[in-house]
Every structure is written in C-alpha cells, then in structure tokens.
Amino acid sequence: MTHPKKVTERPAYVVESVDNALRLLQILRDVGALRIKDAAAELHIAPSTAHRLLSMLVYRGFAVQDTQRVYHPGSALEAGPAANDWTLQLTARCRPHMEALVSECNETVNLVIRVGDQVRFLWSELSTELLRVGDRRGQVFDAELTAAGRILLAELPPDALEHLYLQRDEPRGPEPRWRDRRMPAGEFERLRADLAAVRAAGFAVNVGRTEEGVAVFGAAIRSPAGKAVAALAVAVPVTRFQRHVEGTLVSRVRRTAHLITADIDDLVT
Incomplete structure (x- = not known):
C-alpha cells in the first residue's frame, strides 16, 4: 500500500532572496526561456533585483544568456549528483x-x-x-x-x-x-x-x-x-x-x- 506524499509546508521564516532564486530555477526548468521583465513580474520584484538574481545564476552555471538577452537553463541545472562518494x-x-x-x-x-x-x-x-x-x-x-x-x-x-x-x-x-x-x-x-x-x-x-x-x-x-x-x-x-x-x-x-x-x-x- 502506498501513502500519499506529504506536502512540505512553507517555512515560518522565509529568506526571500533565496526563495526568489529558487523560484527562478524552477521557472527556467519548467519554461526553458526567461526575460528579466518576465522574471520580475512572476516574482513581484523590481527588474534590477531580477537581473542581479539571474546574474548570480549565470555565474554559478544554472543559467545562460543568449545574444537576445534571454536566459535559458544552464548546464548546472541538469547536473545530477556525482556517482563517487569520495x-x-x-x-x-x-x-x-x-x-x-x-x-x-x-x-x-x-x-x-x-x-x-x-x-x-x-x-x-x-x-x-x-x-x-x-x-x-x-x-x-x-x-x-x-x-x-x-x-x-x-x-x-x-x-x-x-x-x-x-x-x-x-x-x-x-x-x-x-x-x-x-x-x-x-x-x-x-x-x-x-x-x-x-x-x-x-x-x-x-x-x-x-x-x-x-x-x-x-x-x-x-x-x-x-x-x-x-x-x-x-x-x-x-x-x-x-x-x-x-x-x-x-x-x-x-x-x-x-x-x-x-x-x-x-x-x-
């Protein structure tokens, strides 16, 4: 018999900047392409804040930006855990x-x-x-x-x-x-x-x-x-x-x- 998966409750104390960065990762994963204005609208934040968050994702390899200034999932977004335990x-x-x-x-x-x-x-x-x-x-x-x-x-x-x-x-x-x-x-x-x-x-x-x-x-x-x-x-x-x-x-x-x-x-x- 299988049991329904328990839904994780939102923490009482949310670190908004971390949550916004994680939401951007989810959007990139599910949508595949994202502009700064769309990211800002989705998260209800200023475009300048969205730009800083996306810039950090690019720096860490979770996003890439094309010549049209559109962000796409980066290689780190698909990287699973290393098989080595050492x-x-x-x-x-x-x-x-x-x-x-x-x-x-x-x-x-x-x-x-x-x-x-x-x-x-x-x-x-x-x-x-x-x-x-x-x-x-x-x-x-x-x-x-x-x-x-x-x-x-x-x-x-x-x-x-x-x-x-x-x-x-x-x-x-x-x-x-x-x-x-x-x-x-x-x-x-x-x-x-x-x-x-x-x-x-x-x-x-x-x-x-x-x-x-x-x-x-x-x-x-x-x-x-x-x-x-x-x-x-x-x-x-x-x-x-x-x-x-x-x-x-x-x-x-x-x-x-x-x-x-x-x-x-x-x-x-």
Missing part, C-alpha cells in the same frame, strides 16, 4: 598540494572531476595577485571546452568517447537541445584527434574557450592503478599565459598531480 575526501587530500602549488606559481588552482560530458569544480585555491582568476567552486562546464575536461576525456576508451559525442542516426531519447553535446562525424574526428594530441602531451591548454581573457593548464590526477580520476586546472589571466608556456608551470602542475596520487591510494583503485 569527493569530499579527495578534496581534503588535494588541498594541501594545491596550496603548495599556489605558493609556487601564485596562480589560481582548481580541482576538477568529470561527470559524463560535464566537468565540476570541487575546490579552488586562489592566487594572491591583484589580477587573478576567481573562485570556481561548484561551477559546471562542458567537458570538451575546458582544459581539465579535455585531459580527462583524452583517457576515455574510443567507444565511451563516441557514446558521449558522436551524433548518430538513431534516436537517443529525449534530451534538451542546450545539453546535446553530440556532433557530426567530421567534427567528432577533429575532437578525437585533438584529444589524442592532449594524451600524447600529458597536459591540456584552454585559451579563452570558456572565459574571455583566461587561459588554463590542465593535468590529470591518477589513481595508483593509473586511471585518471580528476584533474588540476591552473587558471591564469591571458596576459601571463606566454610567461607560463615558456616557464615551469606545466611541469609543476604535473608533479603536483603525481604527488596527489600517492595520497589517494586508499580512496581509488
């Missing part, structure tokens, strides 16, 4: 190494995992430079666009990569347009070739692909068995990119990733 422990083990790397290069260092065709930023250790890349904790990006994502995708078997990205004739079930990362055969083959080069080099670079004015160097963190389980992504202002290309940053990132492997032998196999 992400908190992984973060704790990585943080001292990340802090040491920041002290060496004074650039922002991120810990990233891949979930399907997305990457998630578990932690950020920030540079102390005035011009620096900020905190990315909790953000979600399309994996093939990021340095961390590309170094992790480069480790996938061919059939797994095809499953994620190769556009096929047969239907794959309902999938929202903005989250369909599959591509035609020609584009997929270019991605495969790029990832092969990344795998051969042992690191990946992203210059302005996900954020204007930002360059990122990514290296894989491996389990003791050699499987790539996460990545370090060092984000730098593009004005310092060439200096790091010609310097020791890549070797330092790879060395840090290697040191982390020794600290996670009891977490992953």
